[in-house]
Amino acid sequence: MVGLLLKDFINLKRYLKIFGFYALIYGFLAFTQKDASYFTSIFTILFSILTLSSYSYDEMAKWDIYALTMPVTREDIVRSKYSLMLLLSVLGCAFSILFTIVLNKLLGVENGVLELEACFIVVAAIAFFYAIVIPIITKLGVEKARFISFAVYMIPFGIAFIIKQAAEAGKIQIPTRIVELIHLAMQYRRILIPVILVVALWISYQITIQIYRKKEF
Amino acid sequence: MKKSSPFPISNTESAIAINNVVKQYDNFKLDHISFQVPRGTIMGFVGENGAGKTTTIKAILDLIAIDEGEIFLLGSNAGNLSKEKKASIGVVLDGSNLHDNLNIKNINLIMKQIYPNWEEGTFFSYIRKFHLPEKKIVKEFSRGMKMKLSIAIALSHQAKLLILDEATSGLDPMVRDEILDIFLEFMQDDEHTILLSSHIISDIEKIADYVTFIHKGNIVFSKNKDDLIYQHGMVRCKKEEVREIDKSYIVGVRENQFAAEVLIQNKDKFQRQYHNFKVERTSIEEIMLFISRGKEGF
Numbered sequence: 028m029v030g031l032l033l034k035d036f037i038n039l040k041r042y043l044k045i046f047g048f049y050a051l052i053y054g055f056l057a058f059t060q061k062d063a064s065y066f067t068s069i070f071t072i073l074f075s076i077l078t079l080s081s082y083s084y085d086e087m088a089k090w091d092i093y094a095l096t097m098p099v100t101r102e103d104i105v106r107s108k109y110s111l112m113l114l115l116s117v118l119g120c121a122f123s124i125l126f127t128i129v130l131n132k133l134l135g136v137e138n139g140v141l142e143l144e145a146c147f148i149v150v151a152a153i154a155f156f157y158a159i160v161i162p163i164i165t166k167l168g169v170e171k172a173r174f175i176s177f178a179v180y181m182i183p184f185g186i187a188f189i190i191k192q193a194a195e196a197g198k199i200q201i202p203t204r205i206v207e208l209i210h211l212a213m214q215y216r217r218i219l220i221p222v223i224l225v226v227a228l229w230i231s232y233q234i235t236i237q238i239y240r241k242k243e244f
Numbered sequence: 245m246k247k248s249s250p251f252p253i254s255n256t257e258s259a260i261a262i263n264n265v266v267k268q269y270d271n272f273k274l275d276h277i278s279f280q281v282p283r284g285t286i287m288g289f290v291g292e293n294g295a296g297k298t299t300t301i302k303a304i305l306d307l308i309a310i311d312e313g314e315i316f317l318l319g320s321n322a323g324n325l326s327k328e329k330k331a332s333i334g335v336v337l338d339g340s341n342l343h344d345n346l347n348i349k350n351i352n353l354i355m356k357q358i359y360p361n362w363e364e365g366t367f368f369s370y371i372r373k374f375h376l377p378e379k380k381i382v383k384e385f386s387r388g389m390k391m392k393l394s395i396a397i398a399l400s401h402q403a404k405l406l407i408l409d410e411a412t413s414g415l416d417p418m419v420r421d422e423i424l425d426i427f428l429e430f431m432q433d434d435e436h437t438i439l440l441s442s443h444i445i446s447d448i449e450k451i452a453d454y455v456t457f458i459h460k461g462n463i464v465f466s467k468n469k470d471d472l473i474y475q476h477g478m479v480r481c482k483k484e485e486v487r488e489i490d491k492s493y494i495v496g497v498r499e500n501q502f503a504a505e506v507l508i509q510n511k512d513k514f515q516r517q518y519h520n521f522k523v524e525r526t527s528i529e530e531i532m533l534f535i536s537r538g539k540e541g542f
Binding site: 029030031033034037038041084085087088089090092093094095096097098099100241243244 | 308337342354355358
């Protein structure tokens with residue numbers, strides 16, 4: 028699996044230059060506006076997008092068919108993609124935090140703990156997104172999956188937005204028990220989010236393995 | 245319907261054993277195919293485009309699920325190969341399958357992690373032998389260079405079995421010759437085996453010990469190459485003389501306005517029976533052509 032991850036990192040290293048360029052632009056903006064909050068999640072998101080790119084690269088090269096002739100199992104390939112996604116998200120998070128700390132020091136601002144939590148929430152959201160998307164990519168390929176994944180992710184947000192708007196306009200009344208439940212969930216988010224995430228990733232991984240085992244090339 | 249294998253060796257003795265394999269697609273079927281590749285030999289796997297060569301190779305490599313039958317690789321079930329066994333199989337597919345922005349050094353680093361038996365020195369010696377540029381990325385390689393790179397990878401991890409799908413097609417004759425020589429060099433070890441699929445029959449004639457001919461998803465023959473050439477012959481005669489030949493000898497007939505070419509089998513027996521016909525030596529290409537066209541009717 029190390030070889031598969033190495034292959035992905037070598038393929039993606041060209042993006043480092045682009046990210047370096049982004050760092051300069053955002054760094055400049057942070058300085059001019061005396062606010063480093065831009066950095067809180069930007070690298071986490073940028074890094075996480077690379078997982079999708081790694082799927083595109085593999086598809087373009089028809090890599091999987093070749094990799095499966097090597098001492099690599101189908102499970103290894105699936106595992107390497109989940110590992111890559113988590114590694115990239117954590118790396119992105121680490122970069123974001125590092126840049127924010129450096130910029131905050133330079134700007135003389137102190138709010139590190141808040142940004143750390145924001146960063147972890149972004150990592151969790153990204154991992155949850157991929158928990159839904161990876162099985163779809165495995166089944167349909169990255170191109171078809173791109174649109175479907177977008178829809179899968181946007182529909183709940185859209186519904187939530189419509190409900191919120193309707194509630195604010197007084198058209199519907201959200202039951203108080205649900206509001207209480209949401210407040211309770213927010214209170215225990217530091218336990219709930221990791222638990223939900225681990226369960227979601229485990230289910231997603233099991234589904235992907237089943238899809239990939241049956242895949243024909 | 246089940247068909248028996250022409251080779252009397254066991255599944256574990258042969259490098260590759262395919263027994264009554266069926267794979268059904270909407271418009272194509274591998275129809276109960278059976279053949280074996282004895283260890284220490286080169287098997288040429290021939291057939292027209294779309295005959296089923298690549299599908300068979302995919303089945304051998306467990307890249308597709310077969311509907312019926314069984315496949316053994318180096319004595320083990322192909323669907324259940326250990327990583328150790330997989331590491332001793334070198335595969336070259338029809339295309340490079342390597343990412344465009346990798347260079348030779350990147351590929352060496354990756355393969356070193358993937359193959360436990362990777363030989364860096366051997367890999368770079370092939371890279372030099374094939375004159376492959378170490379600093380260029382795969383995207384800048386020609387098709388020939390990509391093929392050579394795949395072959396260099398396949399030969400750099402102590403493979404005992406090489407499975408090559410159209411590894412020489414699309415290459416110029418000089419490069420093809422160079423690559424065929426490398427394969428012959430690989431065969432210096434008695435334990436080494438090659439399955440070489442190609443529609444370039446001259447390559448097969450040059451290096452193969454055995455030839456398996458697939459036509460429309462069926463194995464037409466799987467035989468020793470020399471026996472095939474020895475047992476068949478070409479008779480050139482007048483059209484009306486064809487009727488004199490016993491049909492059991494005739495594999496196929498090609499006629500023009502006045503004359504006919506008749507591919508016959510059981511050459512020795514034929515020559516003893518018919519002294520008035522001159523039997524000429526034939527080639528694998530002609531045998532294949534006559535058999536496949538004979539099946540469809542001349």
